[in-house]
Amino acid sequence: LGKELTQNLLSVVFDYDGNLWFATGGFRIYPERQQQGVLGYIAHSAIEAILNGEQTDLSKAVFVYELTPGEGAENGIAASKDGAVILTNKNCYLLRANNGVEAVWCTPYESVGAKVSGEGDKTTGGGLAWGGGCSPTLTPNLVMFTDNADPVNLLALDMKTGEVVAKTPVLDDLPDGYQVAIENSAIVYDDGAGTVSTIVCNWFGAGNAGLADPNNDSSIQSYANIYDQNWLMKGNAMIAPGVERVDTVKTDSGYEMKSIWTRNDLSDTAIMKLSTATGYIYGYVQDLTTGMWQYIILDFATGETVFTMDVSNKYGYNNMAIGMYTGNSGNALYCPTGYLELLRLQDRFVYLPELPYREVDLDQAARNVLTQDQFAQDGGEGTVASWRNTATIRNVHPNTTVAFRMNNLSGSASDLTLYAYGPDGKLAKVAPELWSITDETGAAVTELTDGVLYELRVTVADSGDFDLSETEKEIKLSVVLGK
Template identity: 30%
Template sequence: MHGDTGSSDTTPLAGPGAGTLSSSRTALASACPTVLVGADGYPVALCTPIFGQVPTVHLLDPDDGSSLTTLQLTKGSLLGGVYAYIDHQDRLVVADGSRSLLRVGHHRDGEGRWSLTVDRSLSLASVIPEGDAVTGLAPDWDGRVWFATGGGVVGTADDTTGTVKALTLPAGERVANSISTAPEGTAVTTTHATYLLGSRDGAPKILWRKAYDRGSARKPGLLSWGSGSTPTFFGPAEGTEYVAVVDNADRAANLKVYRTADGSDVCSVPVLAAANGPGSENSPVGVGRSVFVAGTYGYPYPAVPEGAGDSVPASADFAGGLSRVDVRADGSGCSLVWDNALRSAAVPKLSTADGLLHTVVRDPLIPGTRGTSLLDPFRYVQIDPADGRVTRSAKVGVGSLYDTLQMAGTVAPDGAYLQGTVTGVLRITAR
């Protein structure tokens, strides 16, 4: 979902280029937070149907975005099965509600018909208690899959040997977002702290822990009482020198940057001030020395996970906001480069090929206001990361059918921008 194992939210592919922008919607009657494309060019979407909410995998036609075939998975928690990745054999790697690690492949028979099948399965039930579920997972550099559960179990799984090992983080700490991996270790942000974990003979061990200000309650537009970040690895040399998250402090949202090597502080910078929206449920975008933070304070999510707690205040207008922060060249601290009130309704993606930020914004029905309605217009936009200005945009639709629900988009090899919505998948192209 976040572009790579480091959750940089970047892509090496160029998005829609010169020409007239157009969009089409594949209606799947499902919220589709995860749309991924493997080496063969076929998009795979992991969706949750509006009715029944049984997670369903769709194989999409790369030419028009239509669904070629489907496979239902075992139902789990609201966030269970949201995060997934495509492996080296174009298989979707995901944990389902049965507490199993699955590799789902797509195959074509001799008559050209497609099917999705579970090619490999490994039970994680030996380390995940009944009632808990995997929230995030990612591969590491030793052939294992790391996972973290909502209840704070962090583990490794080797589905070639069947070996599963885990540890439990301190009581009361929940994992509400995905995890990130780098050669230096695995980053996990709980509702209280950010961790870097390594392994000893495959068994997870804590290398460092950094607590952050989680505020006095969950905020409107966030899905947990704590950071909304999947931790982001970034850096100018190796791409993993730093780890970034956004805290949940009461009066402001602060970008926290740590040194991956030892967890020492690089900076804490208030962000999203221009929008006056102190909260972000999105993973920061990280590339080189730059980090981009999109605000979600007040976003009208239709549901929140069980146990998330009441928000304070109970509701708020959608503030939005987009900020860029750069780590200084000598690593001595950070500087706010720009800050605006753009209302991104999705996790932005930065293309290192075309040099642009890509996202979908939610405009107010009444210009100049901050409220939301069922008739809000949605626009695909391209943003210049140098100054935060929108350089190009195109309306993709009006109304709740097009709600991108702060989900991440992805770029296909042909330049199409694929964006999940609450009812299916948008395909944005240039002609």
């Protein structure tokens, strides 16, 4: 792309046709300073040629959309079948690759400009973006992002036309001494039944107030240049609080937005994660009373805290505004820290009730959502009623009882059927005498209540029909409940 472009590359994403969209810029792109970012894409054909080791003329494969001086991208890019959505400090665009960059629509929005801490504020830093700091998030019909107005608004744009179809203030009831700057992508969940839920998190205070200095080059991506030193050293006491869930509901007359819950006691820069399988929101915060950094789990429906796990009260366990991410096992949540460590949170959902002192290796355990289609394709009958639970147990007895903890069961236990995967990849029913549903003490239960923790206990034989491991004295079991 050339030195000029790669020096300031801010974000890239592939569209559905394999073209690589890019945006250049930085933070605090002040219109009066005439800074200018670039939007564009590299043609899929050129990328394929490069990957195949062929020479290609990039001058005929790189297409750029000209922005006016003072306009630039400060955020990420989102792609869908409709095109690439890019938010600049002034406008939101839907762009398509059509032998050049085609602007399908351009929707301007209002902003009060760069925000920094003022006299009397409880923070010393500021926000990052001059305009909206929230990278756009897409549903099949809507584009969701926040502006940088006062108060900050959540906007919903029609994906096809760019029209603003709904708008509402967010985090507008904070205690005195705090401002609002939403600098990360919002969590957006479309339930497919007309409701789009959005989780926004305040970020104000983490940004370096020195970005306002005309000589500051925000394209230099260093912590000292981008982030407030007091936040890096003192933690989330220097971050403005605020987490809010807003639902956008489709009605006969259009869309309506309503606040579902707000938490003004939490400061989170870890980019929270939502699991629709569990109904929980996962974050990484600091207890401001003890200084303890901790994982936190919120109930998606109510916003209430349902679990915390302490990590450390040392300042280096600040997550440094690097987002958390999840593992593919369905049971791992990772968070980087300032100590250059990677924290991992896992639920010990499987154990051996007859040998409780022997821990099951969680790196060899997984619980994944099994779709109804896959359940039926693999040989299951009825409706899938649990996650697919998988575990490997070493140094086993000829017959070993394995317990999986789960809390998403309801109705009569007699209506459930246990299936186990065989070496052929197909599901087979497990004989009733080999498994049971119990409470945490091991007592059998007949009626199940959603939200109560139960145990699925199953006895499996080494080298038996449901042992997926060929190693002697090692059992690998993969089971799922049907109803």
